[in-house]
Amino acid sequence: MMKNKGIWVGLVLGVVLFLIGFWVFFSGGPSDLPEDPGSGNGGDSALQALPIPELLEDENPEAGIASYNLVARHGTMNFFDGVETLTMGYNGNYLGPVIKLQRGEEVHMKVTNELKEPTSVHWHGLEVPGTEDGGPHQPIASGGIWEPSFTIDQPAATLWFHPHVIGTTATQVYYGLAGMLIIEDENSQSLGLPSEYGVNDIPLILQDRSFNDNGSFLYYDNMMDGAFGEHLMVNGAITPYLDVKPIKIRFRILNGANARNYYLQLSDGKGFQQIASDGGLLEKPVEKEGLFLSPGERAEIVIDFSSYDDGDVVAFKTGEEEIMTFRIGGDREDPSTVPETLAVIEKMEESSATGIKTIELDGMGHMVTLNGRQFDMDRIDDNVVLDDVEIWEITTTGRMMMGTTGHPFHIHGTQFQVLSRNGAPPDPNEQGWKDTVFVGVNETVRVIVQFQHKGVYMYHCHILEHEEAGMMGQLEVK
Structure with missing residues (x-):
């Protein structure tokens, strides 16, 4: 009887924890914080122009x-x-x-x-x-x-x-x-792509943050899925605007959030072209109406604003939330182009692999594990021979309602190619070089990878709170 009672208590506790995590995930943080960045948190957030990070100066005049x-x-x-x-x-x-x-x-x-x-x-x-x-x-x-x-x-x-x-x-x-x-x-400099930094080649670092009433950061560590912020930010500004000419603009997009996934769309439903993934240019541009990015992933896209009239405004959004707005107007002269072929990507053959390794991501909050263990700085979890090609099969489990959001998986020191998702070929925009890949719940992603440098490298979930809680391993290349 006591045994059955313990089982029921455990089940009830599990359901309660799941519901709390579900609420926090979709609310983005504590409910008593203002939803509108202009309505509270100690002051108003004026509409800001998108900050463009400066280029760091090379202090060595010597070529190369x-x-x-x-x-x-x-x-x-x-x-x-x-x-x-x-x-x-x-x-x-x-x-x-x-x-x-x-x-x-x-x-x-x-x-x-x-x-x-x-x-x-x-x-x-x-x-x-x-x-x-x-x-x-x-x-x-x-x-x-x-x-x-x-x-x-x-x-x-x-x-x-x-x-x-x-x-x-x-x-x-x-x-x-x-x-x-x-x-x-x-190659990248010969294609005619938009390439004038800060003009038609724009970096976008996506983040989310919450704030206390006194303006200090509220770092709210969701017990299940990592730290989510209530306000969406781009390049350090809350829902900024960018004035763009009616030409093709290249955006280099980084999901720099601790834990939030983004699904990026234009508010009017128009599409864009993805030209690159984490590790470089795709072979051909991929037409997209929406773009999914998990933490740590990058993508380069080109939005053609030439179909808009002067004075038009269109928003970039994730779900129903606006991330930033584009205000269109100005000169329509545009010498840039997006060619049909962007790069030649040499496909890694499965037959060249020396072995298959399995990675299992499991758990939530501080109970996360990688292959059933938590990270130990003094333990090498895997040994790799320099230049060997390996296939990794990465799975997010769904046991006991854990792993509710999936995990972005990152390997240090290399780039890999995605072979399949649950046995199906990857989408065209995942057929280039990657170093971070999202693995959904009860999904297995197969990648092929080669390590071309010696040393100790990490591999881990890129939900930063999961990484710190122990969902990380280390390999040594010799």
Whole structure:
């Protein structure tokens, strides 16, 4: 009898936890916070123009060699009029500059930590030796300096950088430590794509944040699905606008949220072209009416505004929520083009794989696991032979109502190709290079991957709260 009573108590508790998580997921945070950013939180949020991050200056005049300085520091921002928020940023108060690199370039970074706590800088999507990756094994103490060097040997792509230190990755990203990294190559520069930075080539870093009444960040860690914010932000501004000419505009989009998935659409239902995924250009443009991005994923799209009249306004939205608005007007001259062929992608053959590995993502909140275990810095979970090709089968389980939102899965130090989702071929926009892939509940995604640098690398869920709770492993390439 006592045994049956225990089972019933466990079931009831499980249902209650599920319903709480379900409510928080769809409400985005505590219900007593104002929904309209202009209605409270200590001040009004005036309609803001989209901030465009500055390009970080290369301090080395020598051709083929680039030197950059990054400083992680504390700052303040006025997300709402008259209200000051304590933040973190790279070389500024919130977020960081865009670092633009060229394939074949020798790069020297100097990262200074002016925070009051340790940090690190992970080059998400960059194929570099493990010692230069910026993961948990390369912490930078408060007041310390880290000076990694590497050569860019991968195709043009939109990547990013963010902290990856054990215990504070999620909060440091939430407070503002993130930035975009762009690689160009001869092919990308020869296509005639929109490429004038800040004019027709625009970075969009998508985030969500909640605030206390005094303007400070409210970091609300949803026990099931990670930290969701109540207000949607782009490049550090709440629902901003961008004035665009009626021409083709290229947007480099990063889902830089801790946990939120985005499904991006134009409010009038018109479509756009996706030209790149995480690791670079697709073979051909893909016509899309909506774009799904989970945390850590990137995409490049081109929106053709030439069909709009001067004075038209169209919103970018996710679900029913507006992310930002485009205000159309001005000169219609447009020399850019989107060619029918963008890149040649050499497909990795399954027959070349040396083996198949299984990854199982399970649990919720602080009870998450990867292959039944939680992360241990002192344990190598997998050994890989340099240049070997492997197939990974990644599954999100649905046991005991856990894993309710699926998991974005990221592998450090490499790019991979998606082979299938539950046995079906991937959609055309997932047939390029990837380093982060969303794995839905009770779904198995097969990827083929090759590690071309030595070192220790992480692989993990990119819901940052899940990563920190232990849904992460590490492999060593020898």
